[in-house]
Amino acid sequence: MDSTVDASRKEKAQAWFQDLQTTIIAALDRLEAEAPVDLFGGAPGVFERTPWTRAPETGADGRPVETGGGVMGMLRGRLFEKAGVHFSKVDGLLSEDFAAQVKGAGPDRKFWASGVSLIIHPRSPKVPAVHMNTRMLSTTETWFGGGADLTPVLNYQREQSFPDAIDFHAAMQAVCNRYDPAWGQRYKEWCDEYFFLKHRNEMRGIGGIFFDHHQSGDWEKDFAFVQDVGRAFVEVYEALVRRRMHEPWTPADREEQLIRRGRYVEFNLLYDRGTLFGLKTGGNIDSILSSMPPEVKWP
């Protein structure tokens, strides 16, 4: 590919992910402010944005290694007990070990990646937890990855027939179907397969979509798709939060939520590739483990 075209695509994608972080944070701050005082108490929290950069380092082989930067966004609020919305862009050379696992890594081991990742743990057990992540990666090849999945914490909300599950799936399927009807089915199945706790033989949430190495051959189309996943996610999650945030909950609901969150911890530490990879390669602990639920029980 023409390297000017390539550079412009990276710029466009990075700008989009930065915008998406801003959009999501604005939406969550708005909901946090709107949350009913009788259920969630006094002053709303606001997102704290922490920019970070990693200076270029020299690897064992004397070549510069990965450098990066981004903005961690964390909210510890009243409606959103803990929410992380992170933007990052990393750039540089893959380690030799890692290069072997990365699609299209060339002999120079150059790579580029940018994306947004998000996990939200609401305080109310009636409001579902959620995860979303979209990113672009570039080596000698360029592709997108990501997905969005919903984790209601109360059993009666975890049925596929529950309205929130229906609406979440409809939103994600609509995005896929606008581009290619095959994507919806494939990415839904991939999600069910990925967010699964084998040791308990149970799903983490109610599903959604999950994709990687997404590369249809038409970059503009793929980029538009990924943007639409981000937009559709914000829209549907905002609607679900507004629908549920006025519902009171009981101590038994809270207990069920805290126990269900334990499954989230088990998934992230036992199976989640991003978490395990990050922890085992000396990634930023604060950022990687910002996904952990704020309070959990294994009674």
Place this chain on the structure above:
Amino acid sequence: MDSTVDASRKEKAQAWFQDLQTTIIAALDRLEAEAPVDLFGGAPGVFERTPWTRAPETGADGRPVETGGGVMGMLRGRLFEKAGVHFSKVDGLLSEDFAAQVKGAGPDRKFWASGVSLIIHPRSPKVPAVHMNTRMLSTTETWFGGGADLTPVLNYQREQSFPDAIDFHAAMQAVCNRYDPAWGQRYKEWCDEYFFLKHRNEMRGIGGIFFDHHQSGDWEKDFAFVQDVGRAFVEVYEALVRRRMHEPWTPADREEQLIRRGRYVEFNLLYDRGTLFGLKTGGNIDSILSSMPPEVKWP
């Protein structure tokens, strides 16, 4: 080895581990009953013993596979917020995959194992959490494994100069030194190495001893050593609990405890061989995850 001798050793070891479970449960029940009411409230909890057996099954190759039985002991009390003291004896044939990893596994893949394992999460942040485990394994070889390590949850108690750390180490070292001065140093170092969170570059607790494939060539001596580890553990932990259970604590102490417990979860799900092996091979979830702390925070 003469198979009559061998059978009698298995019987003796198994009987010891059953007795040890009973002794530990009695000691913890006693402490639970003694706990000061002003700090721990009303009625003490008592251990619930749940016997289990696994019926012989036929493996994929048509041969019988591992069968087992034991007694899970669980206390959800006032002083001991959550404590598990489990006895088990398993017997049968190792799977082909597993046999490759087990010392001395013969072509018939026969094995026998019995032991006691324990994890205690006290309610008071002033009382240290603890883990202990001793077991005998037999394939074509016979050996012992186990250890005991202390996890104080408040930073000021996590110094090696804190009296509880000094006394715990002294108790474990005294047992080792009675048998072989080299064991104490070796098993202490092994403990520090094993109970270590690489991703945080920190120890789980303050250490203790850890050993595996313990086989000096003198079974009677090794068995006596393992019995003494169990006895010394009960004695020193009982003393530490009695020393600390009258100390009041603040909400800030409790918060520190709940966060520290998160590290315990991280260790068990990311590194602990027994936990990972059990979860990935379809072990009993309730028993394996009975080690998880009852309440945890990642704020």
